[in-house]
Amino acid sequence: MITNLYFVRHAHSTYSPDQLNRPISERGKEDARKVTEILKNKGINVRISSPNKRAIQTIEGLTGIYGIDIVIEEDFKERLLSEKPLNDFDSAIAKVWEDYSFSWDGGESNVVA
Template identity: 60%
Template sequence: MVTAIYFVRHAHSVYTPDELGRPLSEKGMEDTEKITEILAEEDIDVFLSSPYLRAAQTIEGAAEQYKKEIIHREGFKERTLSEVPASDFASAISRVWEDWTFSWEGGESNQEAQARGVDSLYKVLAEFKEKKVVIGTHGNIMVLIMNYFDKKYDFNFWKTLDMPDIYKLTFTGKHFIDCQRVM
């Protein structure tokens, strides 16, 4: 038997400097209906989420459909790019992907964020062995985790992600088998 992890990148959100409480936009809320429809066909056992509102809101409808609680996991929050918002996000994010050990002041390097995310995923694989687990998360941390298992999931791949997006990773124990885009 395999464990299936469904990483759900959050839907479009309203920009506010409050990372934790930033809600989905009207379009984001509409897009959650697609997430709910897709996940309705998957027989999900567990719903986990980053503690950020937009990640939980993206999977909320599906969790309600299954009558499941969303459990918040700190390890799946978005990577901290810097202590203060970057004046040029594109160049700031490019820089951390160019040098995996580099971090902006108060931020996480790719190496640090990936280690956090992979450690969190391994805990989920141990706790929910042979289950189907949805994880509401964010683009950067999701791709950093995926990259640990397959290097083709890189910065260029990250730039192609949609909001929302779903990737299903399958494992036997801690052994990675496959990754497929679901939506």
């Protein structure tokens, strides 16, 4: 028996400091529809997601196709970027990708994550 794993990163979302409840954006909704289209004929038996709303929204389109619930895995949470909300998310995330050992106050570097 062959087991295939499909890893899907959450669709685009607009930054907010509320990591858990941040939804996907309009662009993300279109991306989620594309994910559903790509995976709809793959015979998926299990769907696992982080508890983050944007991750769940990205794969929830498969619910009607396969009739299976999404299993929430707490350990699939994203790393903590910063202890406090950041003023410019795009610049903040660019900084941690420029230097893998850099972290914002109270956050995790790429190396640590």
